[in-house]
Amino acid sequence: MTLYSLETGKYDKALLRIVHTQDYQRFKGAGFNAQLRAITELFGEAGLQKVIDGSSDEFKQWAKKKVLENEWVPDRVGAEGLSQADKILGKGDLTVIRKLGYMVAKYNLSGIYKAFVKLTTIESLLKRADVVWKKYYSDGYIEILTQEPKHYIFEIVNYQPYPSSCIALLGWLDTFLEVYKLKGTATHPECKNRGGKHCIFEMTWK
Numbered sequence: 001m002t003l004y005s006l007e008t009g010k011y012d013k014a015l016l017r018i019v020h021t022q023d024y025q026r027f028k029g030a031g032f033n034a035q036l037r038a039i040t041e042l043f044g045e046a047g048l049q050k051v052i053d054g055s056s057d058e059f060k061q062w063a064k065k066k067v068l069e070n071e072w073v074p075d076r077v078g079a080e081g082l083s084q085a086d087k088i089l090g091k092g093d094l095t096v097i098r099k100l101g102y103m104v105a106k107y108n109l110s111g112i113y114k115a116f117v118k119l120t121t122i123e124s125l126l127k128r129a130d131v132v133w134k135k136y137y138s139d140g141y142i143e144i145l146t147q148e149p150k151h152y153i154f155e156i157v158n159y160q161p162y163p164s165s166c167i168a169l170l171g172w173l174d175t176f177l178e179v180y181k182l183k184g185t186a187t188h189p190e191c192k193n194r195g196g197k198h199c200i201f202e203m204t205w206k
């Protein structure tokens, strides 16, 4: 098999997917900036500085420059910020990552989605989850596997998650439940980072 066929003039999509590895994934500047804002809000300027000091040169460069909201940042840089914050400012048990994801989602939903949230139900928001995903990630999409009353299962397809990406996404789901004032839980029963074939998320509420 060849990546590009001279006969048909087309790329082999299945192969492109393999070539397109984790290192090429991009995360939107708006999300990266929101993460830095959340770290600052939780741990102060000094906390953010600790994360920067303890991170790679690549992270330092991105954290130092004014990243535009529409700019693409390497996904690994966003993921590093989350996991370093958890290690340096938290207990390294992922709790801080989930909390940061929750805060980033709150900024997002209190912005452009505020009116939408007021007018609709969590079901309509979850139907649009893929739109929200694509606002932040260059790769992958959300495929809904089950959507029943008060029960929702979805998969992140075509994306190689960093452990922190999955945990931050759980934080987003916490926010979804909260803004609709629902008592419920969000879990991640199968994860590529835990040896699973898929990244599956599940939500239930009363």
Ligand SMILES: [Zn+2]
Pocket: 161, 166, 188, 190, 191, 192, 193, 198, 199, 200
């Ligand atoms: Zn996962």
